[in-house]
Amino acid sequence: MRPSPRRYGVPLGYVPAYALVFATALAALTGCAGGRGGADARPTAPAASRPAPRTTAPEDLCARLVTHWARVVLDGGAQAGLDYQAMGLSGGQNDILRGVVDAARAEEKAHGPAAAGRLVAVRAERRCADRYRDGGPTGGPWQ
Structure with missing residues (x-):
């Protein structure tokens, strides 16, 4: 039996692990991996023909969040006891929520739950429109 041929002290056919990692990463970056070639490959649409992602204005997102959580708190559901960060609110949005809930509770006592629901949405x-009128708070990520 013949010994395996060697070049530079390394047997031919031996591939170091780092070379495999490099080749795999290179194939992924250049699009050579994942079966994208061949007759069954689907062409991707040019960027101009794809619809733009929808975004929500910060004041609209704030109003949706505050309205949702105000109704949860007023209904007294199991989630009513969450802290503002678990609700996904900033500190400023939490201040708005507390003010809206306080006003809605007073409205509910005076005029009933339907009036309180309308007040929540309007307030x-x-x-939130007032808070984000100048482009939003700048005091930190949770302001």
């Missing part, structure tokens, strides 16, 4: 929208 949340107005307070």
Whole structure:
């Protein structure tokens, strides 16, 4: 039996692990991996023909969040006891939520739950619009 041929002290056919990792990464970056070639490959649409992702204005997102959580708190559901960060609110949005809930509770006592629900929607929208009128807070990520 013949010994395996060697070049530079390494047997031919031996591939170091780092070379395999490099080749795999290179194939992924250049699009050579994943079966994208061949007759069954689907062409991708040019960027101009794809619809733009939809975004929500910060004041609209704030109003939606505050309205949702105000209704949860007023209904007294199991999630009513969450802290503002678990609700996905910033500190400023939490201040708006507390003010809206306080006003809605007073409205509910005076005029019933339907009036409180209307007040929640109107107050949340107005307070969030005021908060984000100048482009939003700049005091930190949770402001």
